[in-house]
Amino acid sequence: MIVGIDLGTTNSAVAVWRDGQSHLIPNALGEYLTPSAVSIVDGDTILVGAAAKERQSTHPRDTATVFKRYIGTSQTTRLGRMEFGAEDLSALILRSLKDDAEAFLGEPVTGAVITVPAYFNDRQRKATRRAGELAGLKVERLINEPTAAALAFGVHERAEREPFLVFDLGGGTFDVSIVEMFDGIVEVRASAGNNRLGGEDFNDCLIDLARRRIDPDGCLDGADPIALRELLRVSAERARRELSDRDNAVFSLTHDDTVFSATIGSAEFESHAETLMAQLRDPVLRSLRDSGIASEALSEIVLVGGATRMPIVRRAITRMFGRFPNASVHPDHAVALGAAVQAGLLARDAALDEIRLTDICPFTLGVDQAERDMRGNLRYGLFSPIIERNSPIPISRVNYYCTIGDGQSAIQFGIYQGEARDVSANVKLGELKIPVPPRPAGQISVECRFSYDSSGLLEVDVLVPATGLKRNLVIIDDADAMTPDEVERRRESLAALKFHPREDARNAALLARAKRCYEGFIGENRERVGQWITTFEAALDSQDDRLIRDAQAELARVLDALEGERFL
Template identity: 65%
Template sequence: MLIGIDLGTTNSAVALWKDGKATLVPNALGALLTPSAVSVRADGTTLVGAAALDRMAAKDGATATSFKRFMGTDRKVRMGRKDLSAEELSALVLMALRDDVAAFTGERPTEAVITVPAYFNDRQRKATRRAGELAGLTVRRLINEPTAAALAFGLQDKAEREPFLVFDLGGGTFDVSIVEMFEGIVEVRASAGDNRLGGDDFNAALTTALRGRLDPESRLANIDGALAQALLLQAAERTKRVLSEAPEAEFGVTVDGERLTTRVTAGEFEAQTEGLIRRLRDPVVRALRDSQIDAASLSEVVLVGGATRMPVVRKAITRLFGRFPNSSVHPDHAVALGAAIQSGLIARDGGLEEIRITDVCPFTLGIETAERTARGMLQQGLFSPIIDRNTPVPVSRMGIYSTMSNNQKHIEVGIFQGEAREVSGNVRLGTLKVPVPPRPEGEVAIEVRFSYDSSGLLEVDVEVPATGAKHNLMIIDEEDRKSPADLEERRKALSALKRHPREDAVNEALLARAERCFEEFLGDARAIIGDRTLAFTAALDSQDPRRITDAAQDLTALLDTLEANSPL
């Protein structure tokens, strides 16, 4: 059985595609959301979900929450006698969800589609996949959370939609995606996000603001620091929920049988979280800029994630876009429902045959390079992009590089993912050492081609034209190694993209036509043809399909007009 899972920072949910629709699966308590919390008692027994969350303030054990924020890192959490990683803790949550499905259907699921924040990098995605494997699930696909939410939103009425923005603010992460739906295609135009911004940060801000007022005599200092923090964060979560419905709320904790309380207004909460609200703007602007879509052109702003319930967030969104957002999909359920729809697509359910999803590369992919400074010094460790973020996938792009020293015998191609100018700020994916003939600096060039697909397969091809030598490196995850036939099929699909747009017959023909017309016309017409041809060749060099299409249409329209007005 194939299921869809929203593995969230604060809460997780599981759904399945059944009888032509996505259905959420309740847990043992009858709830559709399971807290992403794990607790270990002093006797070694483990609790997951609401039972674990209830034990956050207990003294006889350890409880972990918000561990999704540490996916892909070496950080461990001490749980009883063991140190557990974020992926191991996530696996326990996934096991609980798997067991809930087994209890609900009578069949134990073996495969899953798991959602991840759109801005998760390669390490974080691989850690999520490993968590699924530790839970006994074959992870068929990782799907970006806003893409899943867009599926749930779009399939309500299956209508075609102009570009809309999915604003996904969860407990620990923030994602923005711009999506368009037409002719059965769900096309992601751009994604951006902040993996360190979510509802947890609003809780922390409230705690920081109110602790001194709540406890002027420092009674909390007399108890364990972790326990005190857990009590305060639980109080902040309760207060935040009340402020979503009322103008004022109580913020209180109980310490050694004594109740400490204070009052806080919605206005105070808004003032304290002003910095967090400002941070919501940057990913929105980045996604709009990358997609080349104006905010006024968006048909909808769709809210996803439990943190979007906060009035302070909704007010900020309304101010930012100059309109009220769309809350027609359940903010806590949309991602899991979208994952279930994706599972139905993978299973080739008859009701979903017409739907296809196109996604984008969430991070820029490139290599490490060096440059000469104005004084002739060699500055190393610089990042040279080959595939820009938010490029539609699958995609293949090429860059040309040359040697930087005399008699250089090899070039080390360091492969990175990220946006930082220096590679030290990005994620290293691999390295390829390429022998080159020893010649004077700059005389030997290499062609580096990156080919990337929606599953995260990155194939790196390096050719040395001077010798004809070719080198190849595949950067894949653990699951790919188990299916060589599937991997070979994906490589063949990418190989069809491995040519420069200039080599495309249609583009070659258009360039030839433009050259002929340039020779035939004079004066202003010749100048315009030259300008449009230059714009088209620049678009071809950018290897951006949208830019190439637009430039080709402009050049073709010009040539059609000029030839139509010809005397003969």
Template identity: 60%
Template sequence: MIIGIDLGTTNSAVALWRDGKAELIPNSLGHLLTPSAVSLDETTGEVLVGLAARERQSTHPALTATAFKRYMGSNRVTRLGKKGFSPEELSALVLRRLVDDAQVFLGQPVTEAVITVPAYFNDKQRKATRRAGELAGLKVERLLNEPTAAALAYGIHELDDQSMFLVFDLGGGTFDVSVLEIFEGVIEVRASTGDNRLGGEDFNQVLIEDFGKAIGDRISTEDRADPVLRERIRAAAERARRGLTDSAEVIMSVTWKDQVFEHRFTADRFDTLCSGLVTRMRDPVLRALRDSGLHAGQLKEIVMVGGATRMPLVRRAVTKMFGRFPSNAVDPDQAVALGAAVQAGLKARDVALKEVVLTDVCPYTLGVEVSERGPGNMIRGGVFSPIIERNTVIPASRVQVYSTMEANQKFVKLPIYQGESRAVSDNIRLGEVEIAVPPAKAGEIAVEVRFSYDINGLLEVDVHVPATGERRELVIADEETMTAPEFSRRRAELAELKHHPRDADLNRAALARAARCYEDSLGDQRQFIGQHMDRFSFILERQDPREIEHARKELLQVLDQFEGATWL
């Protein structure tokens, strides 16, 4: 039995695919959502998970943890009493609770799961999520991006026509935007971007700060530092924000030391306070459209996901961005879990599901640190050189060629990074490869660096020095949570990708035909064919499969006009 799990910042949910549909599994309280909260009862030593834990947050703040998903992949330690927990360990406790509830509901063991992650999670965050699943006793069948899961819940995998969708996913702690294309049984992610530090919690913080200004010095500085008071204010802000979903006005009220402190919020006031957060939402939307090469008018639907999208100001902002109302066909709190269940059904090859192929993209750029020679022969290091660009469809394999910087250089070091900044210091370091090179003049020795990246985050780095035949290889993967056979299988799949697009049969045949036509022609016609050959060769070097396919079709159409269609 494979289940689907939405491991959320605020709430989590579990679902399965059976009897031809996705179905949410209720927890022991009969609720479909389980708060992502963990609390420690110091008296009994018992760990509480879910609603019981969340209810203790304002009374036992030092013993309760929430929103730990925001710190996945970091070294942050959350102390609950005398015990310290990593974000993976806290997440594993939530996952274990979901699995226990599923086993009681289904009456059978559950050992495998599809777990969703924000599309903009980096390599470390994804590996941390996989480790959390392993700690919970699960075989993690797949990490599925939350917007892709939402698209499956929406049912776009059942559509027959070619369409473009944008998934706008604003949860409790993270924000994702993904552009997806559906065609011929394939769901292809065209672009994913987002902000891992933007969510409902940030809108709560706006209310908390305004409440603090309103009450002024009526509460002492010492009392403001009290964790119990901070949690009461946080809970009151959450209630106020939710109240503004249906009301034009709410009163945020907190009781402290037998005094009641109140502050009135109107919807207009809340909109004004949150204008900066709304601006932060626009930037990922624009980047996703730019990276996918689309404009808003080409999108068939805007799909809203995540509990924070219930806020009227968010829906108004999205309507204004796209000039039309977003879809509300799927419950934003349940869509991701239901989509994970669809993917679980696909993994189990359920006959009720139409066969669908899911492609994904690399959410961050992968590359190496290089040095550059500037004015005055000055060498500047710490420069990031991209090899696999963000939003490249994966699995993918790309190669770049570098050369030595100094005369008689003995070795080349290639630190590997993930990120978007020009300076490697602002990106995430993943590892390093060092390789020996023969002594020669500066720039004479070439070093080929190939990155191969799969859909589950396995990155294989191959470094080759053609002058000596020397090779070095580094595999960056979460091997702790991967069996040896699975590791070998995934590396074998990547090995099949390791050829340059110019060596593919279709591309070689197109270039050979173009070369023949060039030799057969004269004058302007020859120049015209030569220009198209050069353009196609240039695009081949960029190694983008979609762009290459389009350019090859264009080249063949030009050749068909010259000599008629190819005959066999």
């Protein structure tokens, strides 16, 4: 069984293609969205999802969120006594989704289509693949998030469409894709994005706006910075969501039995977020330029990603395009649903026989070269593009290069991905060296061919016409590559961590939420929550299903009454 997975910065989801359509799969709590959060309890017990998210503000040193932003880097996160890389934490999320899918479907899940931001580079994509392998999944395909959203949107409509733009602003990344549908072909014309822009940045903006108001005397300056940061993030998330429905929101937190609060208006939030709003414009303009499509020719502006719920974002989009965007697809579900469509395509489901997807290469691929300046001096380390960004894939392109020195006996190509003129600012993917006969400079030329396919495989072929010598390289990131034995060792290491039984997931999440509320309230409310925690823990210790069920319902009712709407 192959499923589609949206591995998100804030929330993740899994879906399956069945009976001619995509279906979201609920997790153990009966919810379609699983928070991308991991927490460690008692040194070696792992909580994933809602239970971990509830511990974010109460146990910040033992809880990790937003780690997707660091996937493909060497940055690690310490939880308790253990160190985790971003791909290890992502693997725990993916394994949880895999378990949920198997429990729901009643059969093993062996493969997955996993979504990635369109602007993820080669290193980030390979790290995502490794995370899937560590979770026990065969990653059948990585698909760009806006492409997946376009599949969910287009397949649902089943009609030819003029070019439309998918505006995908999630918790941690921002992507734009221009897509066209005709004769059963879903064609991506161009993509652009920003891997460091999302709802979390708007949360930071709210924190910056509110911090001076809630604490003008600097009473919070002596607080544990990590614990305070998480308290502020939880408060900002709640206030930002509240501003999606109202003109004003209360930014409030409790620290050392003191309540710090301030009212934030939508207009002042929008004004304070002007810098972030400006960053939304550049990827839109780049995608329009690269596709050669004018904004007036777009039939729809389709919104995807939870952060597009913000009125300030929707107003900015309306001003940008001079019309209202299309919000007909569920912003949090579209990407997972589209990934399931791709899974159905890979499984050759009969209902998808008439649909074909063509994607693009999101980054420019090329080699380093040397050029002579106006004074005749050689400048090294300059980027020479071979496959330009937003070229339809699969694709094969060739460039020609010649020797730059008399008697030169070899040419070495550094292979890069990126857009910068200096290769030092791009991502190095590998290198290839080929011998050439020693001749005067410029007399020996070589042919360098790049071939790139939809699975992200880059093949480099270099030919010396003068000798017929050839060299070939299939790009592998040697710094990060894992042998099958290494994959298995890391998988066993993650599997050795103890997990709460699946049937206890709801209880763990509810108890973590109650403990967070106990720290968040004071006075009679705190005392009341404490009493209900004691009652609930006693019911759990009894192992009596009826008592647990009744105590669970009552505790949830008490917390809902205290907190109002629940924000995860």
